[in-house]
Amino acid sequence: MSLIDDLSASDLAARRAEVQAKYDAFRAKGLKLDMTRGKPASDQLDLSNALLALPGEGDFKAASGEDVRNYGNLQGLAEARALFAPILGAAPENIVVGGNSSLALMHDTLVDALVKGAPGSPRPWGKDEEVVFLCPSPGYDRHFAICEEYGIRMIPVRLTGHGPDMDEVERLVADPAVKGMWCVPKYSNPTGEIYSDETVRRLAAMKTGAPDFRLFWDNAYCVHHLTPARHGLADVLAACAGAGAPDRAFVFASTSKITLAGAGLAFFASSPANVKWRLASMGRSTIGSDKVNQLRHARFLRDVAGIEALMDRHRALIAPKFEAVIDAFERHLSGTGAARWSAPEGGYFISVDAAPGTAKRVVELAKEAGVALTPAGATYPLGRDPQDRNLRIAPTVPGLAEVRAASEGVAICILLAAIEARGTQLAGKAA
Missing domain, CATH: 3.40.640.10 (Type I PLP-dependent aspartate aminotransferase-like (Major domain))
Structure with a gap:
């Protein structure tokens, strides 16, 4: 896959039409997913339902x-x-x-x-x-x-x-x-x-x-x-x-x-x-x-071993969601120069640095396609990302199938926003 910055104006236009078609198809799915906050999913909360029966009758x-x-x-x-x-x-x-x-x-x-x-x-x-x-x-x-x-x-x-x-x-x-x-x-x-x-x-x-x-x-x-x-x-x-x-x-x-x-x-x-x-x-x-x-x-x-055993069960539920996001990014974005992203070994988020000046546009495109992302700039004081590029992806709440679908769309949004920005840049140079 070619770097966006290396494409000629005609090749960029063709690439944009291709990605726009993918975005339109994604938008047509009518998704309604929230990936704004790093919250546990219901099946994670179910792992601790036994707490609600404790400490037990008469044992206080x-x-x-x-x-x-x-x-x-x-x-x-x-x-x-x-x-x-x-x-x-x-x-x-x-x-x-x-x-x-x-x-x-x-x-x-x-x-x-x-x-x-x-x-x-x-x-x-x-x-x-x-x-x-x-x-x-x-x-x-x-x-x-x-x-x-x-x-x-x-x-x-x-x-x-x-x-x-x-x-x-x-x-x-x-x-x-x-x-x-x-x-x-x-x-x-x-x-x-x-x-x-x-x-x-x-x-x-x-x-x-x-x-x-x-x-x-x-x-x-x-x-x-x-x-x-x-x-x-x-x-x-x-x-x-x-x-x-x-x-x-x-x-x-x-x-x-x-x-x-x-x-x-x-x-x-x-x-x-x-x-x-x-x-x-x-x-x-x-x-x-x-x-x-x-x-x-x-x-x-009970003890640290008990905490670790419980967290292993959490990992079994959410690690595949992180893998789904990273897989989608690698397939759609690797080699394009449109973004770089973290591959975390823990925590609740994936950090994405999109093309400078495009994070707000990515959030806007995702919203129009039914995927709510954390507002662009939220990861900086006063909500002011100086380069308008950082995105925080929170994949834990939706189900795995939904995460897979949303990740495909978010990757397409990131790519489309980068192509749009490059097109604007080339048009400015031509003028």
């Missing part, structure tokens, strides 16, 4: 002897904290179990820092003239939305395939206005990359202008593998402690894509000082999270 006592139906235990059940300690890289006493949403924990942690300051803060962040966050991009739109809501200036940082460009990060954090950085360190949303050991080491050891700088370490996909390989990740808490910055990292995770997305557990892990600070703030708003849910998770998952 935790290992400590406490009745989980009652108030109290703000930090969370010891067995729930111990279950996730190896995954979070923290001692159980340095873990807090929240409600069902790690995003809520991130939001509240950031707001508390703005209003009251974090441990080591000379004053509340909100009292500073400006608060700045570094945002590895493409990244998670909901992280960016929190910053936007509270007037925090965001600086995009390029991703390298092994994490953020650390030369750029180290240069930027010298500014005392830079208070934090969003990180999805394993199977990043949406690129799928894993932060290298060297990246984690440099993030922990770098000199920052702000004494209270924090890494918001959203390890959302810590056990979410798409291949038999269970890739690891350097322990950021140990790295920070070893570098003399024990309070630097706020670690977040949840069971949202492990058990029941709307009824899971969220976790905060950090240094003793940060945990004490977080608990003091939580104590003003709640007397304790849902300990019944914590107990049912501890009994259902």
Whole structure:
């Protein structure tokens, strides 16, 4: 297949007519599919239906002897904290179990820092003239939305395939206005990359202008593998402690894509000082999270081996969907120069870099054909992709047959948008 940029004007016109016919045929199918968010499909949620029968009639006592139906235990059940300690890289006493949403924990942690300051803060962040966050991009739109809501200036940082460009990060954090950085360190949303050991080491050891700088370490996909390989990740808490910055990292995770997305557990892990600070703030708003849910998770998952076995069952359901997307892209787009895409080994997304200036057009074409994609630009702060090229594909919710059909169409949309853009470019040169 020829590179689009190498085609003559006449060959490009012929190619466009061919691809347009394929697009028209795809549009005529009348599909109605949503690939906008990385959510578990119903058959994935079914894997954890047994949770709903737990902890069992008359069996509401935790290992400590406490009745989980009652108030109290703000930090969370010891067995729930111990279950996730190896995954979070923290001692159980340095873990807090929240409600069902790690995003809520991130939001509240950031707001508390703005209003009251974090441990080591000379004053509340909100009292500073400006608060700045570094945002590895493409990244998670909901992280960016929190910053936007509270007037925090965001600086995009390029991703390298092994994490953020650390030369750029180290240069930027010298500014005392830079208070934090969003990180999805394993199977990043949406690129799928894993932060290298060297990246984690440099993030922990770098000199920052702000004494209270924090890494918001959203390890959302810590056990979410798409291949038999269970890739690891350097322990950021140990790295920070070893570098003399024990309070630097706020670690977040949840069971949202492990058990029941709307009824899971969220976790905060950090240094003793940060945990004490977080608990003091939580104590003003709640007397304790849902300990019944914590107990049912501890009994259902049992141990790390139990979590891994469950995630293997998830992988069996969703890995073929990722393979279907990549297969369609390879067949329609390889050798055309129209796009490049990730082949993630974990997580929930495929990241596509389409031809510059075409991402919005791809989303528009897909919508007209009945396939809803994440809005173009969503993976950058304020929704502004400087090159209008990144697309986030979320294949988990539709069934496999639907993913196959949608992937064919999305690939055609990407190719058609690239051909259109090249045609416009050639017409401009001719004029």
